[in-house]
Amino acid sequence: MPAPPAAPLAQVVPLTPVDGVYTYRVPPEMDAEAVAGARVVVPFGRRTLTGVVVERFGDDDLDPETAPKLKPLYDVLDARPAVPADLLALTKWVADYTLCTWGEALKAALPSGTGVESRRVVHGLAPPDAWDEPRGRKVLRALQERNGAGLPVAQVAGVLGRKTVPQNLLRRLEAAGAVRLDDEVQEARARAKTARHLRLATPPAGGNSRTVRGARQTALLEHLAGVGEGGAVQAEAFAATGATSSTVKSLEARGLVEAFDAEVERRADGLDGPAPEAAPPVDLHPAQEAATDAIAGAIRAGRGGTFLLHGVTGSGKTEVYLRALRAALDKGKTAIVLVPEIALTPQTVRRFRAPFGDAVAVLHSRMSPGERLDAWTRIRDGRYPIVIGPRSAVFAPLDNLGVIVVDEEHEASYKQFDPAPRYHARDVAVMRAHRAGAVCVLGSATPSLESVANANAGKYTRLEMPDRVPVRGPDGTTHAPAPLPPVRVIDLGREKQVRRLKGALSHDLRLAIEARLGRGEQTILLQNRRGYAPVVTCEDCGWTPTCTDCAVSLTVHRDRYGKLSDQLRCHYCGLTERLQPACPECGERDLRLLGQGTQRVEEEIAEVFPEARVLRMDLDTTSRKGAHRKILDRFGRGDADILLGTQMVAKGLDFPRVTLVGVVDADTGMLLPDFRASERTFQLLAQVAGRAGRHELQGEVLLQTRNPDHAAIRFALAHDFHGFAHVEMAERLALGYPPYGRLVGVEVKGPEQRSTEALAERWGVALGQEAQKVAGVEVLGPAPALVGRVKKWWRYHLLVKAPRTLPPSVLAAVVRAVRDRVGAPGGHRVNLDVDPVGLY
Numbered sequence: 001m002p003a004p005p006a007a008p009l010a011q012v013v014p015l016t017p018v019d020g021v022y023t024y025r026v027p028p029e030m031d032a033e034a035v036a037g038a039r040v041v042v043p044f045g046r047r048t049l050t051g052v053v054v055e056r057f058g059d060d061d062l063d064p065e066t067a068p069k070l071k072p073l074y075d076v077l078d079a080r081p082a083v084p085a086d087l088l089a090l091t092k093w094v095a096d097y098t099l100c101t102w103g104e105a106l107k108a109a110l111p112s113g114t115g116v117e118s119r120r121v122v123h124g125l126a127p128p129d130a131w132d133e134p135r136g137r138k139v140l141r142a143l144q145e146r147n148g149a150g151l152p153v154a155q156v157a158g159v160l161g162r163k164t165v166p167q168n169l170l171r172r173l174e175a176a177g178a179v180r181l182d183d184e185v186q187e188a189r190a191r192a193k194t195a196r197h198l199r200l201a202t203p204p205a206g207g208n209s210r211t212v213r214g215a216r217q218t219a220l221l222e223h224l225a226g227v228g229e230g231g232a233v234q235a236e237a238f239a240a241t242g243a244t245s246s247t248v249k250s251l252e253a254r255g256l257v258e259a260f261d262a263e264v265e266r267r268a269d270g271l272d273g274p275a276p277e278a279a280p281p282v283d284l285h286p287a288q289e290a291a292t293d294a295i296a297g298a299i300r301a302g303r304g305g306t307f308l309l310h311g312v313t314g315s316g317k318t319e320v321y322l323r324a325l326r327a328a329l330d331k332g333k334t335a336i337v338l339v340p341e342i343a344l345t346p347q348t349v350r351r352f353r354a355p356f357g358d359a360v361a362v363l364h365s366r367m368s369p370g371e372r373l374d375a376w377t378r379i380r381d382g383r384y385p386i387v388i389g390p391r392s393a394v395f396a397p398l399d400n401l402g403v404i405v406v407d408e409e410h411e412a413s414y415k416q417f418d419p420a421p422r423y424h425a426r427d428v429a430v431m432r433a434h435r436a437g438a439v440c441v442l443g444s445a446t447p448s449l450e451s452v453a454n455a456n457a458g459k460y461t462r463l464e465m466p467d468r469v470p471v472r473g474p475d476g477t478t479h480a481p482a483p484l485p486p487v488r489v490i491d492l493g494r495e496k497q498v499r500r501l502k503g504a505l506s507h508d509l510r511l512a513i514e515a516r517l518g519r520g521e522q523t524i525l526l527q528n529r530r531g532y533a534p535v536v537t538c539e540d541c542g543w544t545p546t547c548t549d550c551a552v553s554l555t556v557h558r559d560r561y562g563k564l565s566d567q568l569r570c571h572y573c574g575l576t577e578r579l580q581p582a583c584p585e586c587g588e589r590d591l592r593l594l595g596q597g598t599q600r601v602e603e604e605i606a607e608v609f610p611e612a613r614v615l616r617m618d619l620d621t622t623s624r625k626g627a628h629r630k631i632l633d634r635f636g637r638g639d640a641d642i643l644l645g646t647q648m649v650a651k652g653l654d655f656p657r658v659t660l661v662g663v664v665d666a667d668t669g670m671l672l673p674d675f676r677a678s679e680r681t682f683q684l685l686a687q688v689a690g691r692a693g694r695h696e697l698q699g700e701v702l703l704q705t706r707n708p709d710h711a712a713i714r715f716a717l718a719h720d721f722h723g724f725a726h727v728e729m730a731e732r733l734a735l736g737y738p739p740y741g742r743l744v745g746v747e748v749k750g751p752e753q754r755s756t757e758a759l760a761e762r763w764g765v766a767l768g769q770e771a772q773k774v775a776g777v778e779v780l781g782p783a784p785a786l787v788g789r790v791k792k793w794w795r796y797h798l799l800v801k802a803p804r805t806l807p808p809s810v811l812a813a814v815v816r817a818v819r820d821r822v823g824a825p826g827g828h829r830v831n832l833d834v835d836p837v838g839l840y
């Protein structure tokens with residue numbers, strides 16, 4: 001019997017949207033493991049939940065009344081705390097800042113699919129005719145059909161064809177003894193994968209040495225001799241030796257080899273194959289040198305601090321990151337590199353793996369839950385000092401952090417919207433590094449105005465790399481910095497008038513592509529819209545198909561069978577239907593397809609340049625695992641002349657033979673009613689322009705637009721980030737928007753329009769009242785969201801605005817007060833979004 005624990009109580013945060021911290025008794029046998037950061041299973045009302053211990057304490061101060069009533073922990077899930085101490089504090093900060101529960105924030109820091117979940121289940125006890133009300137009978141009949149197996153409560157709604165669970169009915173059925181409600185606990189732990197393995201048989205049969213063996217048999221035996229007791233995965237052994245099943249059969253028959261099933265160790269680096277060969281070390285150019293000195297110096301000195309590394313496209317930021325990682329590792333510290341999901345390309349990963357090899361773990365969203373859990377577990381066990389991944393990797397369970405790098409820090413994908421916590425990974429990175437005494441490096445060619453403002457205010461140290469990396473000639477001599485490529489604007493309005501442009505590609509853009517085809521160089525074309533045509537309309541009556549569940553028009557998609565099988569798709573909910581050849585309203589057969597999606601541009605290229613080899617990269621061509629990588633590998637090998645795609649082609653790519661970048665329609669997104677629309681457009685154009693002429697060959701960029709005078713276009717033309725930032729900042733200041741103001745977005749959603757609108761109104765009134773108590777706070781809205789209905793849910797937005805000088809906690813208190821007072825009654829949902837990114 002172990003001694004009773006000195007701190008017999010544990011404070012536990014359940015991993016659900018339930019607010020608060022709950023106290024449990026720690027049974028003596030769980031004393032050693034139920035420490036702060038460990039995941040535990042606890043009784044919670046009638047449910048069983050997974051939670052995280054956040055503190056242990058003694059029962060001395062406890063009220064003797066409540067002490068005996070405390071329930072014990074049911075179980076501890078971790079032998080080693082899942083959440084290191086610094087992440088406990090960090091998630092608490094995230095919860096307070098983003099207005100979510102600590103449990104929700106902790107959940108974001110843990111791999112999904114772990115722990116235990118319970119669900120409420122109904123069991124039938126009485127036959128259907130024992131109940132005289134039809135709804136109850138229907139439920140009992142469904143339960144009878146399940147032969148004693150329970151039905152999850154959530155599915156009862158479906159049985160009755162309703163959206164919500166009939167809680168009242170269930171209570172009455174339970175009170176009358178017709179059903180029993182129960183909690184069923186499910187282990188949500190991901191299972192390990194097993195595969196067929198081969199190994200040499202023991203003891204090796206001696207007398208077979210004279211047996212004639214084929215080359216494959218010999219190769220397999222040698223291979224297995226090299227891997228030892230644990231054996232090799234059969235498929236891998238086959239790939240390595242050319243052996244086949246019949247090779248194995250004949251070796252098995254002679255007692256030389258045995259086959260068995262065993263768990264495979266999933267590689268936590270998320271890649272197959274060994275680490276790529278290390279690239280030869282480069283000599284830093286002076287601006288890189290200066291940046292590296294500042295960053296590595298801070299890491300070595302353990303000083304901490306945030307650096308804004310503003311380096312133009314192709315200035316060699318990655319090399320600076322690599323040196324920062326090296327500095328951290330040399331000090332025995334660990335490092336996190338955040339990259340936007342879209343930039344988590346094999347090319348990027350290779351550049352980080354090359355110098356550090358197996359020290360690097362890669363996390364990405366395409367991993368299966370099992371792979372993710374494995375990777376996470378090994379990171380927590382300290383096997384990888386470097387973690388690279390998208391926004392959630394900011395919570396990687398590393399101890400002893402030396403540096404966090406946020407590449408392309410301006411990227412909107414660092415902000416999580418759903419589910420809560422609605423955090424911005426860049427801001428969490430800055431905070432985590434700060435608390436750990438680590439260095440944070442924010443890198444971009446087009447920094448966010450928020451970061452620029454922080455640098456201006458002296459909170460971040462600004463490091464500039466204004467030139468591209470000098471190009472080295474084949475003889476080893478270094479030339480002058482490669483210039484940023486010249487950008488030309490093509491005014492689409494004029495093109496339409498003067499040249500009667502019909503398709504998507506202007507005369508000049510066609511000529512430019514043709515020249516690349518002739519010289520065997522490559523082209524990247526950006527068209528930030530997928531599908532064939534964004535809108536279809538009837539020439540006669542003006543009918544346009546819209547989604548039944550969302551307030552948007554449907555996009556035409558064309559598959560390889562051509563026009564006859566055109567589909568209509570909703571980009572919000574995925575609804576898909578056939579496009580009929582005639583208008584359903586008036587019967588007119590002349591339906592007009594308006595606008596250009598990537599598919600249509602692809603078709604036009606095929607018509608104009610039948611000999612060109614085109615790769616299309618958008619959400620539709622990259623949905624399969626590995627597709628993204630395959631496309632880029634092919635393009636990199638020179639198996640294609642043109643890479644056409646959505647914003648996926650705009651960022652991070654570094655291909656030496658790309659000398660032309662064409663933006664088919666620079667206006668997509670530019671005119672959205674979002675105060676960041678202009679900034680986003682500038683960033684996208686500057687980033688995509690940066691893909692051209694990055695090495696020896698001179699590049700060129702063509703922008704097609706209808707708004708040649710727009711600031712985003714004018715400054716992109718001159719590669720003038722500072723000019724753009726200056727103008728845009730002045731506008732933000734005038735309007736009180738970030739970085740000069742603070743915002744909290746409120747999204748009110750519901751299945752019914754009237755009640756949703758009414759709830760939004762009540763929020764508006766209540767916010768207005770609270771806002772009056774604090775100087776400078778302003779409430780905008782409610783107004784219908786830009787897309788007023790998504791997946792059958794109506795959406796209304798409000799925006800709370802405050803000056804930058806108001807502490808975030810004060811603004812949070814305003815919104816929290818309204819949440820407590822008005823809330824989200826009657827099946828509505830209200831999402832609070834602090835520092836929103838996107839449309840409000």
Ligand SMILES: Nc1ncnc2c1ncn2[C@@H]1O[C@H](COP(=O)(O)OP(=O)(O)OP(=O)(O)O)[C@@H](O)[C@H]1O
Binds near residue numbers: 282284288318653654
């Ligand atoms: N000091 C150096 N000497 C020689 N080549 C270098 C040096 N530094 C970087 N490079 C090479 O220059 C190219 C551009 O560097 P890198 O991709 O790091 O730029 P970047 O600033 O990250 O650009 P972007 O913002 O466009 O992604 C790469 O091919 C890289 O290998």
Ligand SMILES: [Zn+2]
Binds near residue numbers: 547548550571574791
């Ligand atoms: Zn829809």
